[in-house]
Amino acid sequence: MAEPTKNAPITDRLPVVVIGAGPVGLAAAARLVERGIEPLVLEAGPSAGTAVRDWSHVRLFSPWAEITDPAAEKLLAPTGWARPDGAAYPTGGDWAKQYLQPLADVLGDKVRYGATVTGVARAGRDRIVDSGRDEQPFAVHIRSADGREERISARAVIDASGTWSTPGPLGADGLPALGEKAAAGHLSYRVPDLGDPTVRARYAGRRTAVVGSGASAFTALAALADLAKEEPGTHAVWILRRGITGSTFGGGEADQLPARGALGLRAKAAVEEGHASAVTGFRTQAVERDGDTLVLVAEDGRRLDPVDEVIVLTGLRPDLSFLSELRLGLDDRLQAPTALAPLIDPNVHSCGTVYPHGVNELSHPEQGIYLVGMKSYGRAPTFLAMTGYEQVRSVTAAIAGDREAAERVELSLPETGVCGGAGLFDEPDAAQAATGGCCATPATLQIGTGAPATESGCC
Numbered sequence: 001m002a003e004p005t006k007n008a009p010i011t012d013r014l015p016v017v018v019i020g021a022g023p024v025g026l027a028a029a030a031r032l033v034e035r036g037i038e039p040l041v042l043e044a045g046p047s048a049g050t051a052v053r054d055w056s057h058v059r060l061f062s063p064w065a066e067i068t069d070p071a072a073e074k075l076l077a078p079t080g081w082a083r084p085d086g087a088a089y090p091t092g093g094d095w096a097k098q099y100l101q102p103l104a105d106v107l108g109d110k111v112r113y114g115a116t117v118t119g120v121a122r123a124g125r126d127r128i129v130d131s132g133r134d135e136q137p138f139a140v141h142i143r144s145a146d147g148r149e150e151r152i153s154a155r156a157v158i159d160a161s162g163t164w165s166t167p168g169p170l171g172a173d174g175l176p177a178l179g180e181k182a183a184a185g186h187l188s189y190r191v192p193d194l195g196d197p198t199v200r201a202r203y204a205g206r207r208t209a210v211v212g213s214g215a216s217a218f219t220a221l222a223a224l225a226d227l228a229k230e231e232p233g234t235h236a237v238w239i240l241r242r243g244i245t246g247s248t249f250g251g252g253e254a255d256q257l258p259a260r261g262a263l264g265l266r267a268k269a270a271v272e273e274g275h276a277s278a279v280t281g282f283r284t285q286a287v288e289r290d291g292d293t294l295v296l297v298a299e300d301g302r303r304l305d306p307v308d309e310v311i312v313l314t315g316l317r318p319d320l321s322f323l324s325e326l327r328l329g330l331d332d333r334l335q336a337p338t339a340l341a342p343l344i345d346p347n348v349h350s351c352g353t354v355y356p357h358g359v360n361e362l363s364h365p366e367q368g369i370y371l372v373g374m375k376s377y378g379r380a381p382t383f384l385a386m387t388g389y390e391q392v393r394s395v396t397a398a399i400a401g402d403r404e405a406a407e408r409v410e411l412s413l414p415e416t417g418v419c420g421g422a423g424l425f426d427e428p429d430a431a432q433a434a435t436g437g438c439c440a441t442p443a444t445l446q447i448g449t450g451a452p453a454t455e456s457g458c459c
Contacts, residue, residue: 024373056093114145172283212313358394
């Protein structure tokens with residue numbers, strides 16, 4: 001593939017636009033600076049790591065040693081910055097304040113805040129036009145916080161905007177459940193910060209449904225279980241579209257990311273100690289009001305007992321709307337780059353079994369546009385920061401014309417059992433066949449001091 005460095009000289013003198021001042025976007029900027037290429041980071045929020053700050057109360061699975069980029073550390077070193085204890089696990093707030101914001105500050109005016117990207121195209125060419133397309137710079141349309149519109153020319157675009165702004169809905173078919181929007185006042189799509197008195201009051205002494213089967217759901221269940229120990233009447237109803245199997249709670253003590261394994265064990269304890277009840281095989285179709293409470297209705301007609309609040313943690317998805325005039329090659333299931341999708345398919349891979357990848361897997365029919373970081377994974381839930389740092393190392397090398405470095409992708413990731421996604425694992429029978437687990441029959445399980453009695457004698 002022809003890289004931007006082979007375009008007209010005037011294009012080479014333009015900056016590379018990086019969308020998003022999160023961990024991977026800022027790492028991309030640091031790598032570009034290292035290569036002598038001018039970056040321009042466009043961040044919609046008012047500070048670095050805006051999305052990360054939204055979950056500032058949540059502790060990361062990975063320690064400091066695995067969440068800082070080497071090129072970024074070199075850029076920070078002259079300021080006297082030193083990486084915190086490599087073995088310590090920061091919260092999202094720690095990550096933003098102690099690493100992301102200092103990095104953005106070093107980059108200075110190469111980072112613009114309050115700049116929302118509303119569209120990216122080839123200058124003077126919509127997606128239909130072939131003639132002279134590759135020779136044209138990118139036209140990046142932005143809207144400033146004050147409403148002012150602007151167009152910036154770029155030699156290449158690295159989209160590291162993530163997926164945080166587009167959480168998955170409650171409905172099991174990928175669309176909002178009937179009544180979901182009307183019940184918005186009682187729904188949240190984020191892990192609650194129970195350290196905030198207002199948020200704590202919202203859930204204390206109440207029944208809360210937690211919908212989802214990933215790490216965010218584990219975090220919410222563990223937090224609500226802790227709250228239940230202090231606030232009588234607090235109870236979580238954990239809703240899963242699949243059955244409970246041996247892998248439901250992740251890798252446990254065998255997880256090479258110990259903090260993630262411990263989180264799964266905390267969620268398991270929340271159920272076993274009776275602070276949460278698990279409802280399996282439940283695919284939500286509708287949410288109905290019952291006075292001041294909500295009733296969730298499944299596609300098979302089952303109705304749950306009323307709950308006061310619902311926390312929807314059904315995954316995230318990429319916002320591709322502002323890239324509609326570009327020729328992207330995306331997998332029709334995961335919405336990830338076509339060549340990358342088979343390597344990250346959650347039906348097959350966990351975080352640790354993703355094959356190392358770089359520019360070859362991240363390229364599109366449109367030359368010079370790269371989706372990196374969490375956005376590159378589309379709807380797959382298996383992303384790790386280390387993966388994103390390696391992606392931008394490869395991509396920036398390609399932009400610089402260093403093909404050898406771009407294709408020299410080396411990365412070792414920890415094995416984990418927590419990264420199972422939807423797909424195969426949505427089917428209890430398939431999950432049983434794949435893992436040797438059971439609980440294939442939709443059921444409501446109130447798990448107390450011992451294992452529940454089920455017809456299959458497991459779980």
